[in-house]
Amino acid sequence: MNYPWPEPGTPLEQIATPMPVIDEDRLAANIARVQAYCDQHGKAFRPHIKTHKIAAIARQQLDAGAVGLNCQKVTEAEIFAEAGFDDILITYNILGPAKLARLKALNSRVAKLAVVADSEVTIAGLASTFSADQPLTVLIECDTGARRCGVQTPEAAVLLAEKVAAAPGLRFGGIMTYPAVGGAAEVEVFLARTVALLSAKGMDCPVRSSGGSPDLFAAHLVPSATEHRAGTYVYNDRSMVRAGHCSADDLAMHVIATVVSRPAEDRAVLDCGSKALTSDLLGFTDYGAIHGFEGARIVSLSEEHAVVDLSTCTEPFPQIGSLVKVVPNHTCVVSNLFERMVFHRNGIVTRVEKVDARGTVW
Amino acid sequence: MNYPWPEPGTPLEQIATPMPVIDEDRLAANIARVQAYCDQHGKAFRPHIKTHKIAAIARQQLDAGAVGLNCQKVTEAEIFAEAGFDDILITYNILGPAKLARLKALNSRVAKLAVVADSEVTIAGLASTFSADQPLTVLIECDTGARRCGVQTPEAAVLLAEKVAAAPGLRFGGIMTYPAVGGAAEVEVFLARTVALLSAKGMDCPVRSSGGSPDLFAAHLVPSATEHRAGTYVYNDRSMVRAGHCSADDLAMHVIATVVSRPAEDRAVLDCGSKALTSDLLGFTDYGAIHGFEGARIVSLSEEHAVVDLSTCTEPFPQIGSLVKVVPNHTCVVSNLFERMVFHRNGIVTRVEKVDARGTVW
Known part of the structure; x- marks a missing residue:
C-alpha cells in the first residue's frame, strides 16, 4: 500500500x-518552555512518550535537557531502547510471565531502567524474575489523590519499599505518583512523610517522581519531588488550554x-x-x-x-x-x-x- | 520489533x-445468521469492513453469500481491492484532487465500484474526474432521519440523480441511506417516494441500499430497499446487546x-x-x-x-x-x-x- x-x-x-x-515552532517552544521551568526550579524533567511515541521528538526533549524518558508499556520501552535511549522509567505494574521475561531482557540492554509497583504481588513477580547480577530498580507508586493506582498511605509505601530492598534482584529506587490536578499540597504531604519514614529506617529515597501536564507549572509547589513527568505538554490540546496550562x-x-x-x-x-x-x-x-x-x-x-x-x-x-x-x-x-x-x-x-x-x- | x-x-x-x-464459532454464527435473514427476505447483504478491516473475514462473509463489500474510505477500498474483492461500495462523499485521483485509479481495477454523493459539489468533483470510457457508479445519499449526511427530501435526491445521469463519466446507480435506529417506517417512505419520483421521470433506481447493525433484523420492514449494509453484527458488542440485536x-x-x-x-x-x-x-x-x-x-x-x-x-x-x-x-x-x-x-x-x-x- x-x-x-x-x-x-x-x-x-x-x-x-x-x-x-504538528507545528514545528510551537513544538520546539513547548519543549523549551517546560524544560526551562524545570531547570529554574531544580527539577529533573522526564517526558512521557505516550503523547508522541516518536523517537525523533524524544531526542529533541533530551537535547533540551530532559534526564530520560517515561514509558507506560514494556513494548514502548523496547522501541525507545532500540532507538538508543538509555534511561527509561516504566510507570506501570508489570505482571505475568511474558512481560516479565521481556522486561528482564530489556534490563540487560538499558543502562538505567526502572519500573513501579504498588502491591506485594507485583513485587513478588519482579523479585522472582530478576537477580543480583543484573538488578532492576523499582519505585513504589503512591496514590496521592488521583484514585488510580498506588498505595494509600506513606506507611504502606514504606512496607513495600522494604520488600523491594529485601529482594536480591531488586533495588529500591524511590517513590512515584500520578497526582490529581490541583493536588500539589496533598502530593507534598505524602512524599515528605514517606521520605521521613524511610529516613527513620535508614533508607534513602533518591527519586521522588511526580507528574502530569495540566498543572505542570505547579511542580515547584512540591519541594519533596526530585523529578516531574509529563506528556501532553509537548503538543498541548483543548483540555490543556482549559486547564490554564x-x-x-x-x-x-x-x-x-x-x-x-x-x-x-x-x-x-x-x-x-x-x-x-x-x-x-x-x-x-x-x-x-x-x-x-x-x-x-x-x-x-x-x-x-x-x-x-x-x-x-x-x-x-x-x-x-x-x-x-x-x-x-x-x-x-x-x-x-x-x-x-x-x-x-x-x-x-x-x-x-x-x-x-x-x-x-x- | x-x-x-x-x-x-x-x-x-x-x-x-x-x-x-475473537471467538471463531460465534463469528461464523453471526455471519451465517445475518446472511440467512437477508436471504430469507430477499435482500442483498453488503457487509461493512469498518468493524474488522480483515480480508480473511470479508472472504468468510462473501463465501456465506454477501454480494460485495462496503468501505468508508478510498484507502480501505484499495486494500480490499488488492486482496481480490471486486464489488465495493464506498459510502462517502469523496472530495479533493488526491482522493479523486486515487478513486479513478481504483475504478480501473475494481469490476464494480460505487460511491455516494449528497451535494452538487461532490458530484461536480466526480464528474470532472471520470470519463465515459470508464464511468463511475454514484448513489445519492439520503438522510432518512439519522441527521448525519444525505439530502433532506426525495425531491432533492431526484435533482442530484439527474446531475449524475447528465455527467458523461458518471452512472446513476441508485440511492443509499444510513438510517436512524428504529426508523424503518421513515426509511421506507423516503425510499419509496424517491423511486416513484425517479420512475415518473423514466429513471431506473436499481440499488436502494439501507444499513446499520442495531436494527438489522428490521430490514424486512423496508420493502423498497434492495440491499442492507452492516458491520458491527460480525463481532457484536455491548451496544448491540442493549439494542436487542x-x-x-x-x-x-x-x-x-x-x-x-x-x-x-x-x-x-x-x-x-x-x-x-x-x-x-x-x-x-x-x-x-x-x-x-x-x-x-x-x-x-x-x-x-x-x-x-x-x-x-x-x-x-x-x-x-x-x-x-x-x-x-x-x-x-x-x-x-x-x-x-x-x-x-x-x-x-x-x-x-x-x-x-x-x-x-x-
Missing part, C-alpha cells in the same frame, strides 16, 4: 484529510479536516470521526474545537464523520470541500491512531515521522 | 494483555485484561485503557462490561488504565495478576487500535490475522 503521506514542501492546503499536523497559541497539534456535507442550514459534516479524533471528552460536551468557528459545535462522532451543529455559529461556516482545523480534546489518543505524523512550519510540510510506538500491544 | 502475538495453540489464559480476542452468547469479541492493581477495597485497576477500549460510550455511563462481574463498573479510563468501581460488585473480584474478559461498548473502534487480531476456539488460539486496513488515513 502506497500511503498518501505528503512530501516535505507541500502546503497544508493541499494535504488530504483527515490528518493531524497554555494558550491557544501553544497548540502544536491540529487535525485538518474537510467539510464533506452541508445537509441542512444548521448542520455540517467533517471527515474527522472517532477514528481520527477519538471519543475522548475529558469533561467537554463536544468532541473538539473548530479553529475560528467558536459557535460551531462537534456534537457527535461516528467513525468517519463529525457532525457539527451550526445553530450557534455566528461566522459563515465553510462550504463543502473546504478545509478546517480542529483542536482535539486530547492529543495523546490522536497520535496513537496514525501510522505517521506530519510536521509543518508556517503551513509548509517539513517532515513526516513514523509514530514509532503506535499500537504497541502491552 | 518482535511483537508478542500468541502462537496458534496457546490457551487464552496464557496471553499477555490487553488483547482483543443479539444476546451475550453472540458476542464474538472480548478484550482480555489483567487486574494490575487493587489499591482500595472498592477499587480495581485493569490494563485496558482508552488505547485498548477507546472512550466510546454509545449512551452507556461506563466504558465496558466485565464478564461475570455485573456490579463492577469501569468508571474511568486513562490511556493504559481502566479504573473499576467495586462498591456495587457482589461477587468477589479477581486479585492482582488475574485475567478478566471485558465486553467493549463498541467493537469497531477497538479493531482499529490493534495491528493484529487474535482468534480462538473454546479458548485456544486458532490464528492471528493482520488488521489489513487498520489506520488507513482517508
Whole structure:
C-alpha cells in the first residue's frame, strides 16, 4: 500500500484529510518552555512518550535537557531502547510471565531502567524474575489523590519499599505518583512523610517522581519531588488550554479536516470521526474545537464523520470541500491512531515521522 | 520489533494483555445468521469492513453469500481491492484532487465500484474526474432521519440523480441511506417516494441500499430497499446487546485484561485503557462490561488504565495478576487500535490475522 503521506514542501492546503499536523515552532517552544521551568526550579524533567511515541521528538526533549524518558508499556520501552535511549522509567505494574521475561531482557540492554509497583504481588513477580547480577530498580507508586493506582498511605509505601530492598534482584529506587490536578499540597504531604519514614529506617529515597501536564507549572509547589513527568505538554490540546496550562497559541497539534456535507442550514459534516479524533471528552460536551468557528459545535462522532451543529455559529461556516482545523480534546489518543505524523512550519510540510510506538500491544 | 502475538495453540489464559480476542464459532454464527435473514427476505447483504478491516473475514462473509463489500474510505477500498474483492461500495462523499485521483485509479481495477454523493459539489468533483470510457457508479445519499449526511427530501435526491445521469463519466446507480435506529417506517417512505419520483421521470433506481447493525433484523420492514449494509453484527458488542440485536452468547469479541492493581477495597485497576477500549460510550455511563462481574463498573479510563468501581460488585473480584474478559461498548473502534487480531476456539488460539486496513488515513 502506497500511503498518501505528503512530501516535505507541500502546503497544508493541499494535504488530504483527515490528518493531524504538528507545528514545528510551537513544538520546539513547548519543549523549551517546560524544560526551562524545570531547570529554574531544580527539577529533573522526564517526558512521557505516550503523547508522541516518536523517537525523533524524544531526542529533541533530551537535547533540551530532559534526564530520560517515561514509558507506560514494556513494548514502548523496547522501541525507545532500540532507538538508543538509555534511561527509561516504566510507570506501570508489570505482571505475568511474558512481560516479565521481556522486561528482564530489556534490563540487560538499558543502562538505567526502572519500573513501579504498588502491591506485594507485583513485587513478588519482579523479585522472582530478576537477580543480583543484573538488578532492576523499582519505585513504589503512591496514590496521592488521583484514585488510580498506588498505595494509600506513606506507611504502606514504606512496607513495600522494604520488600523491594529485601529482594536480591531488586533495588529500591524511590517513590512515584500520578497526582490529581490541583493536588500539589496533598502530593507534598505524602512524599515528605514517606521520605521521613524511610529516613527513620535508614533508607534513602533518591527519586521522588511526580507528574502530569495540566498543572505542570505547579511542580515547584512540591519541594519533596526530585523529578516531574509529563506528556501532553509537548503538543498541548483543548483540555490543556482549559486547564490554564497554555494558550491557544501553544497548540502544536491540529487535525485538518474537510467539510464533506452541508445537509441542512444548521448542520455540517467533517471527515474527522472517532477514528481520527477519538471519543475522548475529558469533561467537554463536544468532541473538539473548530479553529475560528467558536459557535460551531462537534456534537457527535461516528467513525468517519463529525457532525457539527451550526445553530450557534455566528461566522459563515465553510462550504463543502473546504478545509478546517480542529483542536482535539486530547492529543495523546490522536497520535496513537496514525501510522505517521506530519510536521509543518508556517503551513509548509517539513517532515513526516513514523509514530514509532503506535499500537504497541502491552 | 518482535511483537508478542500468541502462537496458534496457546490457551487464552496464557496471553499477555490487553488483547482483543475473537471467538471463531460465534463469528461464523453471526455471519451465517445475518446472511440467512437477508436471504430469507430477499435482500442483498453488503457487509461493512469498518468493524474488522480483515480480508480473511470479508472472504468468510462473501463465501456465506454477501454480494460485495462496503468501505468508508478510498484507502480501505484499495486494500480490499488488492486482496481480490471486486464489488465495493464506498459510502462517502469523496472530495479533493488526491482522493479523486486515487478513486479513478481504483475504478480501473475494481469490476464494480460505487460511491455516494449528497451535494452538487461532490458530484461536480466526480464528474470532472471520470470519463465515459470508464464511468463511475454514484448513489445519492439520503438522510432518512439519522441527521448525519444525505439530502433532506426525495425531491432533492431526484435533482442530484439527474446531475449524475447528465455527467458523461458518471452512472446513476441508485440511492443509499444510513438510517436512524428504529426508523424503518421513515426509511421506507423516503425510499419509496424517491423511486416513484425517479420512475415518473423514466429513471431506473436499481440499488436502494439501507444499513446499520442495531436494527438489522428490521430490514424486512423496508420493502423498497434492495440491499442492507452492516458491520458491527460480525463481532457484536455491548451496544448491540442493549439494542436487542443479539444476546451475550453472540458476542464474538472480548478484550482480555489483567487486574494490575487493587489499591482500595472498592477499587480495581485493569490494563485496558482508552488505547485498548477507546472512550466510546454509545449512551452507556461506563466504558465496558466485565464478564461475570455485573456490579463492577469501569468508571474511568486513562490511556493504559481502566479504573473499576467495586462498591456495587457482589461477587468477589479477581486479585492482582488475574485475567478478566471485558465486553467493549463498541467493537469497531477497538479493531482499529490493534495491528493484529487474535482468534480462538473454546479458548485456544486458532490464528492471528493482520488488521489489513487498520489506520488507513482517508
